[in-house]
Amino acid sequence: MKRNLQITIFLILPFLSLSQINKSSDIVTTKKHSPKYALFYDNHIMPPNPDVGANFDVESFTDRLVKAGVDYLTVHARSNQGMTFFDTKIGIKYPSLKYDLFGKIADACKRKGIALTAYMNGGLSHEEGLRNRDWLIIEPDGRVYREPRVTAWVRNMCFNTPYREHTISLIEEVANNYPVAGFFIDGVNARPCVCPACAKGMKEKNMDVNNMDDILEFARESSLSFAKDIAKAARAINPNFLLYFNGISYKDQVEFGAYLELEYIPTSQGYDAFPVFMSYLRTLGDMPVLLMNTRFNNWRHFGGLRTETALKAELLSGLANGMRPNVGGHFHPKYGPFNAALERVGKVYNELQVMEPWFSEAKNLADVAVVFKGENVRGDRKLNAAVRMLGELKQQFDVVSTTSDWSKYKVLVIPDDVPFDREFTKRIKTHINAGKAIISSGSSGLNPEGTEFVFENEWGVKYLGENDFNPAFFAAGDNFNRNLPDMPIQLFSTGVNVKPLPGTRVEADLVKPYYNNIWDGEYAYEYCPPDKVTEFPALTVNGRIAHFSHRIFAGYYAQAHVELRNIFRNVLLELLPEPLLKYENLPSFARVYVTEQPGRRMIHVISYVPEKRGAVAEMIEEPIILNNIKLSLRTDEKTPKKVYLAPGMKPLAYKVNNGYVNITLPESKGHSLIVLEH
Ligand SMILES: [Zn+2]
Numbered sequence: 001m002k003r004n005l006q007i008t009i010f011l012i013l014p015f016l017s018l019s020q021i022n023k024s025s026d027i028v029t030t031k032k033h034s035p036k037y038a039l040f041y042d043n044h045i046m047p048p049n050p051d052v053g054a055n056f057d058v059e060s061f062t063d064r065l066v067k068a069g070v071d072y073l074t075v076h077a078r079s080n081q082g083m084t085f086f087d088t089k090i091g092i093k094y095p096s097l098k099y100d101l102f103g104k105i106a107d108a109c110k111r112k113g114i115a116l117t118a119y120m121n122g123g124l125s126h127e128e129g130l131r132n133r134d135w136l137i138i139e140p141d142g143r144v145y146r147e148p149r150v151t152a153w154v155r156n157m158c159f160n161t162p163y164r165e166h167t168i169s170l171i172e173e174v175a176n177n178y179p180v181a182g183f184f185i186d187g188v189n190a191r192p193c194v195c196p197a198c199a200k201g202m203k204e205k206n207m208d209v210n211n212m213d214d215i216l217e218f219a220r221e222s223s224l225s226f227a228k229d230i231a232k233a234a235r236a237i238n239p240n241f242l243l244y245f246n247g248i249s250y251k252d253q254v255e256f257g258a259y260l261e262l263e264y265i266p267t268s269q270g271y272d273a274f275p276v277f278m279s280y281l282r283t284l285g286d287m288p289v290l291l292m293n294t295r296f297n298n299w300r301h302f303g304g305l306r307t308e309t310a311l312k313a314e315l316l317s318g319l320a321n322g323m324r325p326n327v328g329g330h331f332h333p334k335y336g337p338f339n340a341a342l343e344r345v346g347k348v349y350n351e352l353q354v355m356e357p358w359f360s361e362a363k364n365l366a367d368v369a370v371v372f373k374g375e376n377v378r379g380d381r382k383l384n385a386a387v388r389m390l391g392e393l394k395q396q397f398d399v400v401s402t403t404s405d406w407s408k409y410k411v412l413v414i415p416d417d418v419p420f421d422r423e424f425t426k427r428i429k430t431h432i433n434a435g436k437a438i439i440s441s442g443s444s445g446l447n448p449e450g451t452e453f454v455f456e457n458e459w460g461v462k463y464l465g466e467n468d469f470n471p472a473f474f475a476a477g478d479n480f481n482r483n484l485p486d487m488p489i490q491l492f493s494t495g496v497n498v499k500p501l502p503g504t505r506v507e508a509d510l511v512k513p514y515y516n517n518i519w520d521g522e523y524a525y526e527y528c529p530p531d532k533v534t535e536f537p538a539l540t541v542n543g544r545i546a547h548f549s550h551r552i553f554a555g556y557y558a559q560a561h562v563e564l565r566n567i568f569r570n571v572l573l574e575l576l577p578e579p580l581l582k583y584e585n586l587p588s589f590a591r592v593y594v595t596e597q598p599g600r601r602m603i604h605v606i607s608y609v610p611e612k613r614g615a616v617a618e619m620i621e622e623p624i625i626l627n628n629i630k631l632s633l634r635t636d637e638k639t640p641k642k643v644y645l646a647p648g649m650k651p652l653a654y655k656v657n658n659g660y661v662n663i664t665l666p667e668s669k670g671h672s673l674i675v676l677e678h
Helices: 002-015 018-029 058-067 101-111 126-131 163-177 196-204 212-237 250-256 274-281 308-319 339-353 381-392 422-433 552-559 562-575
Strands: 038-042 072-078 115-121 182-186 242-245 260-263 289-292 323-332 368-371 397-400 411-414 437-441 461-466 473-476 496-500 505-513 530-542 545-548 581-584 591-597 600-606 611-613 616-619 625-634 642-646 654-657 660-669 671-677
Touching (some): 058 101, 072 101, 072 163, 115 163, 163 212, 196 212, 242 250, 250 260, 260 274, 274 397, 308 323, 308 339, 308 600, 323 339, 368 381, 381 397, 411 562, 461 530, 473 530, 496 530, 552 562
Parallel strands (some): 115 182, 182 242, 260 289, 289 323, 368 411
Antiparallel strands (some): 505 530, 600 671, 642 671, 654 660, 660 671
16 A cells, blocks of 8 residues: 555656645555544634734744644635635635735644644635625525625625635645645535526526425435535545535535534524434444534624633543544634633533543444434424433433334434334334334324324324324323322313223223313303213223323423423333443433443433523533432443543442442542453
């Protein structure tokens, strides 16, 4: 291999200057980098900004990166303003930047062992758009500018114009001239466009330029082919480039990207959906997953600095789920990074790095999978609620679509409204045939037409139609009423009516209200107390399959009614009596993750409570101290020889009985890492 490379270099020698030879040989020998502690810097400086880079001390900056243990850095080659930070023959360099800032950073990173990725915005390039109006998107309503006007998205680039070749040339220019490890191409979103180039393209594909569905589909295909063309051009220069295309779906990304990345800002999004992504992205394939949170609440907040605890809590949760840290920040146009901000992130990184031996390549263990349809986990409330319930119950689980294998899971949770198409039917059949358990709710399990359960005999119920109780209540029988109050419990959701087949156990009954929550012309029926138990079941169990008539996950999302989680837990523990992890004396907000490396298993106990403050969705300021936590980890025939707390290696007393290792953790301050070596 090495000899071949030398021959290649020798052959191209006569055509290159000496400085180019050095650069090219470096690039050819670059191995694919696997990011560990990454940093991402935005630098969308306005084109007329004076003094760009004038006081940017690249040596001091990169020294600080080394101190922070950063091995992977993303900085701008071209900003979303369409201006470059490098000396370009093709693009437009910031006029007030008097030297090659990108090149200087690339050179320092190379000397200091930091892999550098070049950022370019694919969808936005304002200065180039200003100078080349025929490269811009024309919205379906004919506008070129979008509202509101003062956003980065006021003007968008069309991927079917000469802008495509132009951008690819710029990427090639960077790839050929600088020792980069890869490219982060931002904003490759499918934006509907009816410009002459897109209209022509649509006609060639027999698509209707007046039909919005066709326009959207064409836009999706255009963004995909743009990303694929970039990947092809970049890989022709270096097959080991790390490539990421922000805006392309995770599923498509797996095909031609090189890693996955979750950009997540809890102060605006809240923490709710975060664990959905943590449990889902790792199932898509064997590729690095980065968690990009930010040092500020919003990408426009140059002076914002989030608490050390919040940064640490998020990165710890990510690392305990296989996601590598990548904190986003900003450069100041003149001075580069704010040292105080870099210091805060560096302090957190240094605290995390002492646990790196137990993070590195660790894989999460899971008994349970939450199954969902499609590939877009963003904003799915039922999924959020199912993930929240399982997290509060300290269950070990993944979130899966049909992209990944389901064979390792003992229980499938199929929340609320997942119809079974052919692929689902095949997979569910395999799961049932293996004697494994299923918990479904609402209309999950119906055929795509919504007329009957695909596995009617296995589910043990006949579908009768949507239920019309508003509100609906349930009353659980003796088998599943542990920790439930003895009263009709509100479901806070809609559901379906089912009729149990012979042999099916009815474990909870539906209770109807005196009247539904309606206006009848005279009265507004606002007060609707429970009336009678009906003939309809609220919970049925047939063999290893339990079905809730109502959409209990939507109900939990709507009202966080803990009794819904309690009955779900009772059902889950019936079907999974020996879960991977059991616990005592842990509050609902604590999360526990179990990971594995060759020769050992790890338990992460994480306790931070997000708080809503004013207009901020959620934030964290201090860790929560927990005491006297009792944990039991199933041995799975991996009986430990040594149990200790990392990183201090302090031994922990433990007992093994009935297939579990029982450990008491005297105190945990935000995070504890228990290691069981076998
Ligand atoms: Zn177009």
